[in-house]
Amino acid sequence: MKMTTKTTTQTTTTTTTKRVVCYINQFFAGMGGEEQAHVPPLVRPGAIGPAAQVQSLFGGEAKVVATVICGDSFYGEHLEAAREECVRMIGEFKPDVLMAGPAFNAGRYGVACGDVCAAVTEGLGIPAVTGMFSENPGVELYSPQVFIVKTADSARGMKDALGAMTSLARKLLGGAPLGAAEEEGYFSRGTRRNFFYETSGARRAVDMLLKKLAGTPFSTEYEMPVFKRITPAKPLENLEKATIALVSSGGIVPRGNPDHIRVSSAESYGIYDISGLDDLTPDEFESIHGGYDRVWANEDPDTVLPLDVMRELEKEGVFGKLYDHVFTTTGTGTAVAHAERFGREIGERLKRDGVDAVILTST
Amino acid sequence: MVREIENVAGIPVVQIATIVPIMLTVGANRIVPGVAIPHPVGDPTREGEGDRAVRRQLLERALKAIMTPIEEQTVFTS
Structure with a gap:
């Protein structure tokens, strides 16, 4: 079964141009800054703003068929309505992949990108890719569901961010097998895939221990969650x-x-x-x-x-x-x-x- | 869950459970050790009122914890 699927996908890749829809905010669409952050979702045919660069990175492999634009405040303040409208607009273009942002360290934009990617993945059943800086709140909220490429904290990192996002999108479109989060440059979604190692668990554990004792870098095979602490709330008086x-x-x-x-x-x-x-x-x-x-x-x-x-x-x-x-x-x-x-x-x-x-x- | 309720609501949350290290790890601030994993707030090995008395003692301890000012994670054993 697996073999058949793989063959089909590869054939499709070489014969048809994939359809891409991009999602960006009012700022990257060139509409304005905060004074335009209230604009509701709208759609433009073709590639607008950073989407133009996405188009050139994909070359002939894929075509950016539309760009959906939404003001960051609008999305943040009307989460459900914005999500619904964006998914509807995106769905109309029958894309094979959604590319959102990158949002760098812009909080509201990050949340909007993460949210629209999660909704499109679930609702339309297509892969979605976005990009953010590690401290963007969108990373914590959406990294378990969404492919979020690691980017710089500002648009100075646009070129690298779009390059990494496009390369990941290519793989998700069936071009090549997807590697581990660290290799591919996206935030771990916390999923694990089974595969066979050449060496046994005991051997690997000892190797890891020896590296640790020698003070050389090693990476765990099972990361423990890091829990946060908060200041205790004030007691009740009455x-x-x-x-x-x-x-x-x-x-x-x-x-x-x-x-x-x-x-x-x-x-x-x-x-x-x-x-x-x-x-x-x-x-x-x-x-x-x-x-x-x-x-x-x-x-x-x-x-x-x-x-x-x-x-x-x-x-x-x-x-x-x-x-x-x-x-x-x-x-x-x-x-x-x-x-x-x-x-x-x-x-x-x-x-x-x-x-x-x-x-x-x-x- | 404990930590986020306290964080979002800004009210004291006391957790009663048996494995204290887990409560410390997940970030509970007010901790009351329970009786046993399958029955944290009761002791069915004691007949009738005995079980209820244990539960009452632990809940009174939890209420005391809610009334106690603390600076850091605190385990209330009495």
């Missing part, structure tokens, strides 16, 4: 008036797991109304967590998500009010990026609803 929310990564959900939260490597969490409940009974709740023995949690879900005693403390007036919803997911094999997103979304909701503190249980 517990009697405080609203407290329960959150858990212990996998307690209503029976039947109505939101289909994954038992491990969760990509979502559930929000459940507990306003009328004094106790989590096994008739109504269960644990779906794939990383611990669920016997006890299924006998009494309160041993993981302690609603019964929280309600008791609330009734006794120890604290003001228990927030009327709980948030739960399964914390096993869950990607850090997902966990952080759950936290951000939950945090925003709790802030909006005036919650004063959180008790989060994990297994």
Whole structure:
């Protein structure tokens, strides 16, 4: 099967010109700076601004059929509307690849490029490439989903950025096999591909250790995530008036797991109304967590998500009010990026609803 | 998840779980060690009220942690 696919792709590459759509902001389109950052998405036929250089880099292999332009503030302020409109405009040109930016260290532009690339990859099923400086917030937000080439921090690095983006796009279009992120010059998406080494794991581990002892450079085969630290929030002063929310990564959900939260490597969490409940009974709740023995949690879900005693403390007036919803997911094999997103979304909701503190249980 | 809730909402978040080094690694600031991995806030080996008493003790400790000013990651064991 694989062989057949490969042959077909190569034939297509040599016989048809690929179609490219570029995405750029108002500034690189020559429309203006901040005073034009509010412009909604619009489309121009052919290559505008840096897209012209993309065209010359591709030569006859590909044709830039259109350039979609959107003001950075517009995209940032109307994320969903801008995304929808841009994907629609891009889709109309039936491209084989989207090239966005490069955004260098421009934050809003980086977020727009990352977002439009992620949406096009998912919605249109075509590869998308953008470029950013390492500190652009778009890198952290979108590098797990999007090919983001490493660029300089300003447009002085335009030539190199476009060269790297085009070369990556060529490979994604089926021209050549894609190498590891480091070799190809894009930010790691955190994906791993299986392949066979000549030497065994034991041999490689010893080689790595010897290099480490000798103080020579080596690269790990399994990078550990780097976690951030934050300054502790101020304590509560008045517990009697405080609203407290329960959150858990212990996998307690209503029976039947109505939101289909994954038992491990969760990509979502559930929000459940507990306003009328004094106790989590096994008739109504269960644990779906794939990383611990669920016997006890299924006998009494309160041993993981302690609603019964929280309600008791609330009734006794120890604290003001228990927030009327709980948030739960399964914390096993869950990607850090997902966990952080759950936290951000939950945090925003709790802030909006005036919650004063959180008790989060994990297994 | 703990860290981002605290970061975004700007409110104290106390985590109750059993493996303290993991909580320290993921950046929880207020930490209460739990009973066991499969039942962090309960002890089913104790019959009925005993299980509930353990849960109450841990939650009271968590509330105390929420009321305590801290400068760095802190494990509340009492």
